[in-house]
Amino acid sequence: MTLHTDWRAIPFEARGAAAALGNFDGVHLGHVHLLRALHAARPDLPLSVVTFEPHPREFFRPQDPPLRLTLPPVRARLLAEHNVQHVFQLPFDDEFSHLAPEAFVDQVLHRALGVRHVACGADFAFGHRRQGDTDFLRRRLEALGIGLTVVPALSDIGGPFSSSRIRRLLQEGYPERAAEELGRPWFISGIVAHGDKRGRLLGFPTANIPLGRHIEPARGVYAITVRLPDGRVLPGVANIGRRPTINDNQESRVEAHLFDFSGDLYGQELEVTLHKLLREERRFNGLEELKAQISLDAAEARAFFER
CATH class of the missing domain: 3.40.50.620 (HUPs)
Structure with a gap:
């Protein structure tokens, strides 16, 4: 082409x-x-x-x-x-x-x-x-x-079928239904940016990708897969939103945690595919409560891929 x-x-x-x-x-x-x-x-x-x-x-x-x-x-x-x-x-x-x-x-x-x-x-x-x-x-x-x-x-x-209809499905939190009309799962592509390393402190290091010009889907936690530049596709869990517990007032972004992965992804272009919304975004009473919920989210995402 x-x-x-x-x-x-x-x-x-x-x-x-x-x-x-x-x-x-x-x-x-x-x-x-x-x-x-x-x-x-x-x-x-x-x-x-x-x-x-x-x-x-x-x-x-x-x-x-x-x-x-x-x-x-x-x-x-x-x-x-x-x-x-x-x-x-x-x-x-x-x-x-x-x-x-x-x-x-x-x-x-x-x-x-x-x-x-x-x-x-x-x-x-x-x-x-x-x-x-x-x-x-x-x-x-x-x-x-x-x-x-x-x-x-x-x-x-x-x-x-229309782009507007697919956008609406994503905004309502139905990536699996959007995938049916796209003919493939929907993904966000972007360059991994430096964050505040807070995910690492919580025991769940994340690759942070700005949404940029992409539409913002429903805010919350998703079961995802991530395509790396070398072609590998790894499962994981991601938060999309503005992190209300931390309240850093930053723009909405994707924070993707890849299961069983270690390595430096800064500056690399990734494709983050949304498979299922696990829960909506919400505020927690402190970082310990947030950490406990992230553990539950990760377990639910792993179970989703095992099914």
Whole structure:
């Protein structure tokens, strides 16, 4: 897979692809459904994705809490796992946000990217103030000799699969249900940062990973697995939240304790996968009570993986 971040300088060999349009946050089963429909429509063309960075909602509402299920490097990796050959990651800035729908189709899709076929969901909207819809897209593409496949959303009894629905499941504390709609367990990727070493003093050393631009799931203690840079995957237990017992007023973060592991992880990138919320975040009457609860949490997480 080749990642392209400058739509004004697309190499010749990347032109002529079939392109799926969307944010692709999470690369969930609905996104995979769209990619498969596009490939079925034009199996003769290289499969590509046209997406945006930052997410338009991040650009228009920077004051909102972080919302991302996947950051760009992980999104690109997941798309590559689904046979996407080119990812056109368009910088979403003030200039781009003011592009008229006609300009997005003519200047970006046609002239710059040279796409030959396009696929999108029925609710896809684009251009300044989201003035372009699928009817407009069909007419404009047809005039340019470019095909369009509008793909009905993948749905179940709860409605269409969507990134918003998965975010809500995570915020409500159901990572296992989010995994069903993602097609894989949800994970947070990040660099291990130095903390206050308090976990080590409590007998449970932790790798501290800022949530950064990731959405904050329900605060509490989770059964987790952690993928190390060398490829090993180890079980553990993690707290996600602001540590109300210690009350250090720091931003919410992941504090991951890996079972039966010793080593220096500072500065390394880890993937922390959430499997089950064991309990919600709560405040304890002192560190001894907290330490006793952590022991119980660790035992429950071990039992979860044994089952």
